[in-house]
Amino acid sequence: MDRLLALVRHGQSDWNLKNLFTGWENVGLTEKGIAEAHAAGKMLKAAGLTFDVAFTSALTRAQHTLDIILDEMALTSIPIIRDEALNERDYGDLTGLNKDDARAKWGEEQVHIWRRSYDVSPPGGESLKDTVARTLPYYVSEIQPRVLRGERVLVAAHGNSLRSIVMVLERHSRDTIVKREIATGEPIVYRLAADSTVAETLDLTA
């Protein structure tokens, strides 16, 4: 049984390019982001992979990335399930601010704590721990059972919602997960064992 699970962070967004805290703001992909999504689709197809169902967030940048990938793979008729449980972490009051301006105002260390600590929330927003608390139950109840039944599943989402899933699959601690960077448009592909742990991580660049 092929218990295939692929995770892809959306391609570069307008606000990634402008270096703005984005969170739940609904911004589009840049030209580069669109190209990254096409490349991800080509890469998955070239590896001989296919999918039975896809999941994405309620945000356009992830949905658009998914549509491009499915188009590249000639899989436009598979079911797509969209849910805000897969949204990016909510950046609260930081949303729309420039990350360098924020460093100048609050200091490098404080901004790093907001961006990469496990349980310190940015003002009015979600910490990674808060994001895990909504994303992980969704993964466990909606995504993982399908993979374990043998459905091949593609998830297009966001840096921190994917980190929440990767944390469990790659057995990270609170200290190591914050150092696990998830690049835009680069598929992370696992085969799971029957007990839901990772049996194999596929290297699509090989």
Ligand SMILES: O=C(O)[C@H](O)COP(=O)(O)O
């Ligand atoms: O929401 C954002 O600004 C980014 O997509 C993720 O931000 P981060 O790199 O600060 O986690």
